[in-house]
Amino acid sequence: MSNAVLALQDVSRHYRGKGGLLRKGDTLRAVDGVDVTLAPGETLGIVGESGSGKSTLGRLAAGIEPPSAGNVTFKGKPYAPIGSSAWRRQRRDVQVVFQNPSQALDPRLSIADQIRGAMEAHRLDTGKSGAGSLDALLARVGLEGLGRRYPHQLSGGQLQRAVIARALSLSPDVIVCDEAVSALDVSVQAQILNLLQDLQAEFSVAYLFISHDLGVVRHVSHRIAVMQHGRIVEAGPAGDVFASPRNSYTKALIAALPAASPSARRARDAKRRLDFAKV
Template identity: 50%
Template sequence: MSDALLQATDLHKSFGNGVRAVDGVDLTVKPGETLGIVGESGCGKSTTARLLLRLLKPDRGSIEFDGHDLTRVRGSRLRQLRGQLQFVPQHPMTSLNPRMTIGGSIEFNMRAHGMDRGARRVRVPELLDRVGLPPAHADRYPHQLSGGQLQRVAIARALATSPKLVICDEAVSALDKSVQAQVLNLLVELQRDLGVAYIFISHDLAVVEHVSDRVAVMYLGRVVEESATATLWSDPRHPYTKALLSAVPGRDRKRIVLSGDPPSPVDLPTGCRFRTRCPEAIEACVDLDPGLVPSRDDRDHNVACVHVKPWSFVGAAVPS
């Protein structure tokens, strides 16, 4: 897509033990929007984030960010692009130096991207104020702040280089509900004011619904459904998505209980990898490995399922 800020195409990443953690992922993020990524633990969400951040090198595929292929750039150019692509982790305490003040940690990120000392000293209190913390917190140490305050520091640090895209990996899952709401509202407010785009990774569907414009659902290393958030919630089409949404409290849906456990990513089933748990599986699912294709009646609603037309499959003949 020519208007995409980030476009990942056919991303693959396997590890030495044979685990196919990411197995043909396509993702698109437009400027100023939020893409949510959901799925069970172990489905490849966090590995995908590390690939997009170039903390891991993909085995195959491309990552176009702001007109550059991140899989090909190196050295100072990669460092420069990373300033535009930042990260908010699940546990900020583990990513902050306990011997460094909060202000020092924020400055460190700016210094790494070439900002001079005078500009850094001016920007730190501005950033703390922007995320709702007193500028005096710049002189405190991580152990002196609460979990919610530390997450605000992590957001301030991510914003220090004026990024175009911030990847939030389970950024509020360790916080209690009231603090979660405050941090989520802060992220929405910052997006509105600064125009920053987010990739928001979470297992909490209610949180993703609150912040996301579009949602990608992952299962065993692949995206199985992707659409606008409102569309996905009102009209889920992949059986796995239907099961996930049926478990969200307060929804008027019959609970769909999946049988068994996810297959091992080392030994995936033939055909559709969800078929061993799918309540809608048919004989064709044993052989056909469905690719992510637009639905016939909504080209912005992409689904990887034999029940969705038009038919398009990876490594299999198209049925007549």
């Protein structure tokens, strides 16, 4: 895709064993020859079970880990060498939202100070965050008047809102959400997912949305890529992947989804029995 904001071309990430979990000399192919593109303003969902390499893919996309092979390009240009000052400046464009918001915030600093800190690191005018003033940004993510609170004074959902506000304050083009809602209660998950969707159009930001939870990914993604053993086994528009999965692993993942209601579950089970009878 020529207009892609972020593109991973034949990207691999291998870990060489040093005698710990991996035996010496063994190589773990966490990501193995993956092609992924992300268009401006779209959401690409990455699903897969633990160990499928989806978090590694997220770190490669965010540029905080170097690929062993292949190219990661942002707006057509590769990332600068990790640790260089050019690399540091590029961090502004691709933000990361991790799983556990309570650990992603410095416990010593108020929410507003954390956001200011991120902006100051990129010499941005702290009076003008993505949504105008910092107060306006906090209000936009649903944390109106809570800027002076410390992390331990906020709930998990509020903390993730703060983390999202901090990411948005830098006006990034891409946010990598790595299991961004997995640590939250289901009801809070829905709120955060809706918030992310609302913010996407407003801030014209693209999401690389990584989750093991197929239901969550389906809810937010335009396109979905299914990962298994470091490779992408199926990719396509979200509706297609769900309606007619071609890969057996994808089918298994979808079949494992809990049904939305008892009647839906009965219908599904009946269909399964029918499918089984055909075989």
